[in-house]
Amino acid sequence: MATTQSQSSPSQSSQSQILRYNIIGARRFSNYCFAAIVAIGASGFLLAGISSFLKVNLLPFSEPLQLDFVPQGLALSFYGVAGTLLEIYLLYVMAIDYGGGYNEFDRNSGKITIFRRGRNKNKNLEFTYKVADVQALRVEIRNGLNPKRSLYLRVKGKGDLPLTEVGQPISLTALEDRAAEIAKFLAVPLEGL
Structure with a gap:
């Protein structure tokens, strides 16, 4: 399924304390x-x-x-x-917009929120973690017939949580820029690049 770079553009508050990436779900051109x-x-x-x-x-x-x-x-x-x-x-x-949502990183409250829409309000997924529990940000790049370019958040006791949308892999430059921006914002190491 086709994706565009504008679908997951970050938005920051005026004080640069909140970083938010919107995730496109089923409302894709394809x-x-x-x-x-x-x-x-x-x-x-x-x-x-x-x-x-x-x-x-x-x-x-x-x-x-x-x-x-x-x-x-x-x-x-x-x-x-x-x-x-x-x-x-x-x-x-x-x-x-099944699967759509956002990834929000808030330094003011010290929380990370990962939200995805489900079939109805009772089926929405919302996960909240403390910024202090984040160990690293991991990038996974696999080329070939079934390419994969994913970004994961490593949280203590939770393993690796996916941050990228499902569908066609995003470009390498967009993935690298996003990974670097989130890692710098959270002050955590970046693995896999």
């Missing part, structure tokens, strides 16, 4: 494109199936009247309904 493709395909299958049942051509660019409703029109109708249900699910996930 998801909108995929949803449009699914909608077009599902409506085409559904209209072809209905046309074969009603013997009325609802698709001007094809001849679904030549299809028998059983089994061809029925199968097309099934694929159309399945595609429509998938489209409804995709629209719901994008409407709630």
